Amino acid sequence: MDECLAAGTVSSNGPEVERFEEAFARRVDAPVAVACSSGTSALHVALLAAGVTAGDEVFVSDFTFAATVHPVSYVGARPLLVDADARTWNMAAELVAEELDRRAARGLAQPKAVLVAHVLGLAADIQAIAAACDRHGVLLLEDAAQAVGVRLADSHRQLGTFGAAGCFSFNGNKIITSAGGGMLVSADAALAARARHLTMQARVAGFEYEHDMVGYNYRMTALAAALGLAQLQRLDAFIARKLEIASRYDEALAALPGLTFLPRPAWLAPTLWLYSVLVDPATARLDRVALAAHLAKAGIQTRALWTPMHAQPSYRAADRLGGALADRLHAEGLSLPCSTGLTDLEQSRVIDTLHEALR
Ligand SMILES: *Cc1c(COP(=O)(O)O)cnc(C)c1O
Numbered sequence: 001m002d003e004c005l006a007a008g009t010v011s012s013n014g015p016e017v018e019r020f021e022e023a024f025a026r027r028v029d030a031p032v033a034v035a036c037s038s039g040t041s042a043l044h045v046a047l048l049a050a051g052v053t054a055g056d057e058v059f060v061s062d063f064t065f066a067a068t069v070h071p072v073s074y075v076g077a078r079p080l081l082v083d084a085d086a087r088t089w090n091m092a093a094e095l096v097a098e099e100l101d102r103r104a105a106r107g108l109a110q111p112k113a114v115l116v117a118h119v120l121g122l123a124a125d126i127q128a129i130a131a132a133c134d135r136h137g138v139l140l141l142e143d144a145a146q147a148v149g150v151r152l153a154d155s156h157r158q159l160g161t162f163g164a165a166g167c168f169s170f171n172g173n174k175i176i177t178s179a180g181g182g183m184l185v186s187a188d189a190a191l192a193a194r195a196r197h198l199t200m201q202a203r204v205a206g207f208e209y210e211h212d213m214v215g216y217n218y219r220m221t222a223l224a225a226a227l228g229l230a231q232l233q234r235l236d237a238f239i240a241r242k243l244e245i246a247s248r249y250d251e252a253l254a255a256l257p258g259l260t261f262l263p264r265p266a267w268l269a270p271t272l273w274l275y276s277v278l279v280d281p282a283t284a285r286l287d288r289v290a291l292a293a294h295l296a297k298a299g300i301q302t303r304a305l306w307t308p309m310h311a312q313p314s315y316r317a318a319d320r321l322g323g324a325l326a327d328r329l330h331a332e333g334l335s336l337p338c339s340t341g342l343t344d345l346e347q348s349r350v351i352d353t354l355h356e357a358l359r
Pocket residue numbers: 038039040041064065067068117118119143145146168169170171180181182
């Protein structure tokens with residue numbers, strides 16, 4: 001950071017951006033990475049570079065942060081919202097496969113793309129979704145904004161590297177941050193080149209200020225890249241700390257009635273970026289709103305899980321497959337304090353307060 005301030009290259013023309021791209025590509029084992037101003041802008045250019053345009057249908061996760069779905073609207077495409085499943089709390093691979101198979105059997109039009117979000121430091125069953133997309137020639141894109149460092153258990157294959165493009169976020173709340181930034185990775189050099197071009201106002205190299213299409217100011221700044229590079233070196237330590245916090249909660253809360261814990265599919269090595277539980281109002285002593293209020297009174301901040309996209313005003317009219325699990329995850333979900341800076345003492349207080357409230 002001092003280096004780029006000293007060199008006067010705080011904008012996008014310093015070497016830090018390329019260095020961060022190379023380091024990130026190496027870390028996730030992707031051939032090319034394109035640094036962007038945010039995860040949202042990475043998703044926007046991923047859709048554009050992959051050729052998703054106005055009127056196209058895109059299958060997209062229902063249970064996710066809204067920034068997964070908004071870029072689908074930016075390009076004028078139509079989202080079809082796919083529910084999560086209980087095994088992953090992410091897009092249900094079975095719903096996707098069944099619908100693509102059903103359409104193929106009836107000769108119906110297939111979607112242009114499936115855009116799957118991997119939320120909470122967990123992941124959708126990406127291998128099953130990729131197989132279904134392959135079978136029917138449907139483009140696969142990944143929103144891995146919350147999945148930096150999430151990989152398959154039996155290999156180092158990183159989530160975000162299964163689709164034609166995968167997009168990551170380094171927003172302040174993510175597992176590593178560049179204060180604001182994103183990254184698109186791809187094995188398709190031409191797609192990545194189009195995406196990079198779009199992030200830099202689609203300006204053609206040369207003296208004349210020529211732009212061969214409508215472009216965007218979506219390039220990451222050198223200052224953000226310098227911060228991202230430093231954070232990337234700490235990623236493994238952050239993941240280790242997240243997993244440590246999670247296993248302590250797992251053990252300490254296991255006996256409390258009415259709680260359901262994050263799914264842990266054997267094939268996944270999660271980061272558990274968020275530690276969320278479901279509070280069953282029928283069997284827990286307090287429902288999640290009362291529990292959140294009880295914790296807040298003790299000075300402990302919790303967070304809700306997202307209102308499903310199908311319940312948002314902008315997407316209420318969207319087509320969808322299921323939605324009941326997304327509703328339940330929202331109605332019962334509560335994320336507990338789990339930042340890497342959480343001290344053991346602070347975590348003990350959270351655990352004690354939960355016991356007090358629920359036992
Ligand atoms: C954070 C996030 C984004 C957007 O990333 P920004 O860098 O904040 O633009 C997109 N999708 C999901 C699932 C996210 O959590």
